[in-house]
Amino acid sequence: MKNPVFLLFAVVLFAGCQKKSTEKRLGDREELTITPIDSGVIVINEVAYRAEIENEYGKESDWIELYNNSSKTLVIGEGDLTVSDNPSQESKFSLPQIEIPAKGYCVIWCDGEDAIDDQLHANFKLSSKGESVSLFYKGELFDQVFYDSVGSDYNVYTRISDGAPEWTYSKDLTPGQPNSSEK
Numbered sequence: 001m002k003n004p005v006f007l008l009f010a011v012v013l014f015a016g017c018q019k020k021s022t023e024k025r026l027g028d029r030e031e032l033t034i035t036p037i038d039s040g041v042i043v044i045n046e047v048a049y050r051a052e053i054e055n056e057y058g059k060e061s062d063w064i065e066l067y068n069n070s071s072k073t074l075v076i077g078e079g080d081l082t083v084s085d086n087p088s089q090e091s092k093f094s095l096p097q098i099e100i101p102a103k104g105y106c107v108i109w110c111d112g113e114d115a116i117d118d119q120l121h122a123n124f125k126l127s128s129k130g131e132s133v134s135l136f137y138k139g140e141l142f143d144q145v146f147y148d149s150v151g152s153d154y155n156v157y158t159r160i161s162d163g164a165p166e167w168t169y170s171k172d173l174t175p176g177q178p179n180s181s182e183k
Contacts (some may be wrong), residue, residue, distance in 0.1 A: 002075045017023040040080070043072050043163055044135050044143045045105065046179060049126040050155035053173055056118050061111035062126040063135055063175055068100040069163040075099050082136045083108060085124050087144065104164070105176045 031129070045067035055061045064083060068074050076098050085094035093108070098120075100106045107119065114123030126133070130148035134141060146155035154169035158179050172180050 001112060002155060010029075021091060038050055040142075041068070042074065042076075042100070042135065042137070042142060043067050043069055044133055044145045045162060046087055046156060046174065047126065047133055047147055047148060047159040048156045048173055048175065049130075050128050050145065051173065052155065055109045055111065055121070057111075057113070059111060061109045061121075063110055064122070065110045065164050066100065066106040066108070066135065067159075068104050068106075071102050073099060073101050074106075078139050083122060083135070084134050085110070085131050087132055087134045087141075090134065090139060090141075092124055095120065107175045117138075 013091070015165055018128050030074055036098055043066070044064060046063075046065035048065075050063045051060050053060065053063075055063075057114060066083075068174070076095065078097040079094045081095045081098070082091045084090055086092060095108070097104075109121045110126045111121055112123060112125050113121035115121040116152060123159060128149060130146070132144060132146045135143040145157065148168075149155075149157075149169070152169055156170050156173055157167060158170050158172070158174070160166040160179065162179050170180070173179065
C-alpha cells in the first residue's frame, strides 16, 4: 500500500501546477496576466500613414496605435505580441514586454528604426498609398486593418471611437489619446 501522505502531497502539487491564475496583485492595482487572452481585447485603433507628429528623435513618423479594450491593465510578455505590414510575415516586429493600462494605448512608431528606447519603433514603414496592418498574439491573428489612401487628403485611418468596430479616414492625429468621434 502506498503512503497516504505521499499521495496527498502529489495530488496537491499536481493541482497547484494545473491552476491558472489570471489575476495577481501588483502594488495597489489588479493586473491581468494575459495567458491566454481573447481576440478583441487588444485592437489596432489608429493607423497614421502620413504623419505630421515627431517622435523622440525629432522625426515625423507614421505610427500604429494599439488599444486595450478591457477594464484591466494588460501585461504582455516579450515577443508575445507582434505587428506587421505584411500578413504573411507575422513576426516582422516583435514587441518587448509591455504594460497597457485599462482602456489605454500603446503607440508603435513605424519609421524603420527597429529600436526600443523611450518609445517603440517598428522595423518597417507604412505606405502612404495603402496596405494592411496585422496584429498577432502568440502567432494568432488578433486584428487586421486595410487602408487605402489613394485620392484622399486624409492621413490617418482610425476607429470612430476607441475600440469601436467602425472606421473612418481623418486628419485628426491622436496617438495615445482618445479618438475623436467627430471626424
